[in-house]
Amino acid sequence: MRILLLCHSFNSLSQRLFTALRDDGHTLSVELDIADNVTDEAIELFRPDALIAPFLKRRIAEATWRRLPCLIIHPGPPGDRGPSALDWAVMREQTHWGVTVLQATAEFDAGPVLAHAGFVMRSGTKASLYRREVTRAAVGAVREALQRLSFPQSATQLVSQPTATPEAPAGQNGWQPLMRQADRAIDWRRDHSATVLRHLRAADGFPGVAATLFGQPAQLFDAHPANAATRARAAGLGQPGDVIARRGPGVLVRTVDGAVWIGHVRRAATTTDGLTLKLAATRAFAAESAALPEWPAPLERPTDGPNADWAELRYEEFGPADGTGARVGWLEFNFHNGAMSTRQCERLRDTLRELRQRPTKVLLLAGGADFFSNGIHLHDIEAAAPEMGLTPGNSTGDSAADASWRNIHAMDDAALELLTMTDRLTVAVLRGNAGAGGCFLALAADQVWAHAGVVQNPHYKNMGNLYGSEYWTYTLPKRVGAAQAKAIMQGRLPIGAVEAQRIGLLDAVLGEDAAELEALARQQALTLAASPDLAERIAAKAARRAADEAAKPLQRHRDEELQRMHRNFYGFDPSYHVARHYFVHRKPHAWTPRHLAVHR
Ligand code: COA
Numbered sequence: 001m002r003i004l005l006l007c008h009s010f011n012s013l014s015q016r017l018f019t020a021l022r023d024d025g026h027t028l029s030v031e032l033d034i035a036d037n038v039t040d041e042a043i044e045l046f047r048p049d050a051l052i053a054p055f056l057k058r059r060i061a062e063a064t065w066r067r068l069p070c071l072i073i074h075p076g077p078p079g080d081r082g083p084s085a086l087d088w089a090v091m092r093e094q095t096h097w098g099v100t101v102l103q104a105t106a107e108f109d110a111g112p113v114l115a116h117a118g119f120v121m122r123s124g125t126k127a128s129l130y131r132r133e134v135t136r137a138a139v140g141a142v143r144e145a146l147q148r149l150s151f152p153q154s155a156t157q158l159v160s161q162p163t164a165t166p167e168a169p170a171g172q173n174g175w176q177p178l179m180r181q182a183d184r185a186i187d188w189r190r191d192h193s194a195t196v197l198r199h200l201r202a203a204d205g206f207p208g209v210a211a212t213l214f215g216q217p218a219q220l221f222d223a224h225p226a227n228a229a230t231r232a233r234a235a236g237l238g239q240p241g242d243v244i245a246r247r248g249p250g251v252l253v254r255t256v257d258g259a260v261w262i263g264h265v266r267r268a269a270t271t272t273d274g275l276t277l278k279l280a281a282t283r284a285f286a287a288e289s290a291a292l293p294e295w296p297a298p299l300e301r302p303t304d305g306p307n308a309d310w311a312e313l314r315y316e317e318f319g320p321a322d323g324t325g326a327r328v329g330w331l332e333f334n335f336h337n338g339a340m341s342t343r344q345c346e347r348l349r350d351t352l353r354e355l356r357q358r359p360t361k362v363l364l365l366a367g368g369a370d371f372f373s374n375g376i377h378l379h380d381i382e383a384a385a386p387e388m389g390l391t392p393g394n395s396t397g398d399s400a401a402d403a404s405w406r407n408i409h410a411m412d413d414a415a416l417e418l419l420t421m422t423d424r425l426t427v428a429v430l431r432g433n434a435g436a437g438g439c440f441l442a443l444a445a446d447q448v449w450a451h452a453g454v455v456q457n458p459h460y461k462n463m464g465n466l467y468g469s470e471y472w473t474y475t476l477p478k479r480v481g482a483a484q485a486k487a488i489m490q491g492r493l494p495i496g497a498v499e500a501q502r503i504g505l506l507d508a509v510l511g512e513d514a515a516e517l518e519a520l521a522r523q524q525a526l527t528l529a530a531s532p533d534l535a536e537r538i539a540a541k542a543a544r545r546a547a548d549e550a551a552k553p554l555q556r557h558r559d560e561e562l563q564r565m566h567r568n569f570y571g572f573d574p575s576y577h578v579a580r581h582y583f584v585h586r587k588p589h590a591w592t593p594r595h596l597a598v599h600r
């Protein structure tokens with residue numbers, strides 16, 4: 001079929017559908033929802049058999065939904081309707097939830113149900129549920145819906161009788177209104193930790209919960225429970241609502257029954273443009289946080305039980321302890337949204353250096369649970385540039401260009417640790433999507449494993465024509481060949497797991513989701529560590545690296561890449577600074593990029 005994706009932005013769900021439906025043999029094009037006449041034009045040009053709206057905020061015009069089947073993906077079960085479906089589901093602690101594919105009609109989310117899929121709710125943020133459970137269920141439901149549409153008879157019937165609701169539960173009007181800040185409100189003096197966590201999870205990544213921190217107004221995000229030891233330590237300190245310690249990006253806030261970690265905040269606007277950024281709490285409130293004691297968590301700790309604890313980095317080791325086989329290391333870096341600031345890159349680099357001392361023969365780099373990595377931290381960089389680009393952003397005369405320069409160096413340093421780890425095998429385990437520099441960080445490992453739902457964007461040009469670094473000029477052609485490397489970089493398109501494996505970007509696709517991948521990757525790594533030719537493999541790796549180094553040193557790759565990046569950051573063309581500004585402030589698109597709108 002010819003399928004037009006109509007979306008508010010080309011977000012992770014839209015990208016996953018784009019790759020999945022192309023894998024199925026459909027012809028896809030994308031139009032961002034800019035105006036009704038632009039959508040009309042796209043339909044005129046592309047002549048789609050169906051339109052799919054994975055992430056759409058505006059109403060599809062009647063002339064459009066009468067003309068061709070328009071499939072709305074609603075992140076709720078049949079009968080549920082409205083713009084805050086997942087927010088309410090998390091807030092109300094639903095134990096099961098679902099995704100519905102319905103046909104657009106005059107009323108929001110009230111059209112005929114074409115397919116639906118359910119899932120068991122997990123205790124996670126709205127955004128995490130959206131990126132994992134909702135996305136997986138949506139792909140299944142859309143495939144089922146398209147199956148139904150591909151029989152022309154039923155398609156005609158659906159278009160001509162768009163008010164029938166064949167599968168929706170009878171008599172259920174599940175309209176749920178937009179969730180407002182009043183619904184999300186927390187009161188530090190009254191609410192228990194569980195309430196605070198629930199409200200923040202329902203509002204994460206957008207719009208956050210409006211509250212007071214350090215006595216000042218801010219939107220709060222990225223909340224985590226304090227474990228028993230932390231709660232005990234916090235018990236005598238301060239009053240509910242007081243900030244009492246810091247850890248990584250976050251701060252610890254007292255509650256009536258303990259304490260919660262708040263990782264990220266968006267401070268209330270102070271400038272006339274009203275623009276603010278979601279930043280690490282310790283960055284947004286840098287002066288206030290400076291006085292707080294650091295309460296670190298041990299790097300090596302379990303995921304469950306009383307010693308489980310929140311921190312960005314976590315390491316674990318497994319395998320035979322009796323010397324009968326090699327040990328395997330597992331390193332996670334759960335950086336919020338996969339964005340890696342200079343501070344975070346440096347912590348990762350230092351941790352990788354530390355792990356060189358461990359007696360492991362296989363090291364798994366597990367990235368974050370929702371995103372493997374998305375490269376340099378564009379919000380953090382933007383924070384150095386309130387007036388955009390090269391304008392000095394603060395009293396130290398720092399600029400977004402300087403912040404970008406430091407961040408890309410730190411990113412390269414982390415990648416270099418991996419590239420030079422020649423005494424063991426390294427594997428990047430992609431539990432979630434990876435983008436730009438995050439993809440190339442993964443390629444710095446010997447092998448890359450992912451699950452079937454992972455989408456990669458192994459290119460930089462979408463961010464104002466960035467050239468990119470992370471030694472991509474070494475790793476990408478080595479893996480996929482020069483011609484394919486060029487095609488990927490210029491194509492700027494998301495690549496699903498099936499295609500990624502076909503072209504050599506991935507070595508293995510294990511399981512259907514993050515949980516399945518995690519279990520399979522651990523098994524596979526133990527097998528690898530126990531393989532009789534392990535020593536030969538490691539020796540071959542070291543020899544290959546030495547030969548490559550002799551042919552062209554890594555430093556030269558880095559220098560050449562950074563020379564181009566320097567021009568992107570400091571040069572005459574401000575495209576990168578403009579693109580970053582639009583991205584971090586989620587400014588609406590004025591047109592659909594031509595690599596997506598192939599019909600244009
Ligand atoms: N540096 C800094 N930040 C980065 C980054 C980088 N290198 N790469 C990605 N990010 C950030 C993005 O800025 C975005 O930030 P956010 O947390 O403020 O949203 C985040 O990572 C993820 O990007 P996005 O493209 O939005 O991913 P997504 O598709 O997985 O998220 C939603 C989708 C729906 C969860 C999210 O956009 C949301 O909560 N939207 C509100 C719900 C809504 O409006 N629904 C419409 C009615 S149906």
Ligand code: THG
Pocket residue numbers: 053056057058059060061062065072081082083103104105106107108109110111178
């Ligand atoms: N039929 C048609 N068009 C549609 C849908 C449909 N467009 C997309 C839409 N479904 C997806 N679902 C919703 C449901 C409710 C709202 C938006 C999208 C909604 N919006 C508020 C409004 O427009 O006033 C604003 C919400 C906000 O600010 O985020 O209520 O079934 N033809």
